[in-house]
Amino acid sequence: MKKEVVDKRRAILTAALELIAANGFHGAPTAMIADAAGVGTGTIYRYFADKEGLIEEVFKDVETQLNETLMDNYPVDQTVRRRLDHYYTGMIRFFIDNPMKFKFLGQYYDSPYGVALRRDKIFAQKDNGERCETMKNLFEQGIAEGVIKDLPIPVLFALFIGTLISVARDHILGFIVLDKQLIRRTADASWDAIKR
Amino acid sequence: MKKEVVDKRRAILTAALELIAANGFHGAPTAMIADAAGVGTGTIYRYFADKEGLIEEVFKDVETQLNETLMDNYPVDQTVRRRLDHYYTGMIRFFIDNPMKFKFLGQYYDSPYGVALRRDKIFAQKDNGERCETMKNLFEQGIAEGVIKDLPIPVLFALFIGTLISVARDHILGFIVLDKQLIRRTADASWDAIKR
């Protein structure tokens, strides 16, 4: 835990992420994860309760990284649109830069593990005071200001984020190449969907 | 195969669809499918090569039903927007009316089974002459007419269909209730995303 010489916990987390992203949950047996991490199969159970526990930890890890990325340079004092755009482009970039993490999240969300998870829960910050807001809050502010359509929050969420996920997947699968300009135009188009 | 008294093939297809939609691929062992269908486990292998073959058949079945639904009352002579709207609302209604089929498709698409599948392939008609068009064609027409943004087809697809899938899922999971009016407003918002 403290020695950095060989952090086996990290090695297991990384191996699990990569193998699950590449082959799915059931294409990543514990023996294979242990192998890729360079540890014995038993060692996994020294750091995690069971395979499900391991997967949960991987998820939390990715979630934290994504949240940290999104908090970076958060434009607190700008318009609702600018703040939403920060989230949108930040997420796209994170997924493009970390395709394995994107695929893992995809695996996670529609599986027994993630069914109970609400989509907006991802962005529910816990202890960051005023620096960030949930997207839900942003949508509500936008509606109050009259700049966003008065639709139920989950619908706005679907309109705004559903596209993001589809576009990111297409990029990762190689159907399109999302350069800076195309990201810009996609983000604008998604804004068109929810703007009043 | 020909006797309708008890169509075991159909019973197996139906049972597989329901169980996979409810519990996922790995929560639906062959023994359970056979039980639900009221046949012996061995009988499955009289009608299908293996479990993968069965799942493929279920997929083709659902695909065909969806396509047939969409061909109904297809507004051949109307504007691009009207024709796209026909697809959009038709799909939403199909998914709302057949939540199990929606869930099954979700399972199918991000699994080893569906990786090779292109999204627009779903709508590639085979033998229907001029009655229907692929969404790809509709997007291209729209771009040529100057009514749709000049973005890559997969991006337009993501903008238009990504939202549909998210919204349908939210409805099926019970987070929102999609009545006729809300479907209308969602379809319009999705159009805003792609319209010029």
Add this chain to the structure above:
DNA sequence: AAATGGGGACTGAACGTTCACTCCGCATAA
């Protein structure tokens, strides 16, 4: 400095379970 001993991180063969799939006998029909 060198020798010793104890403790805990680590390992992987082995275990029990689960699953897709097979095989052979049975029931029905001709």
Add this chain to the structure above:
DNA sequence: TTATGCGGAGTGAACGTTCAGTCCCCATTT
């Protein structure tokens, strides 16, 4: 009798998990 459609106990492979044993580190002793 022969042919056909079917059932479900049985089979081997693969999986998650365990646990008895190994090995390394370091405190202690000489």
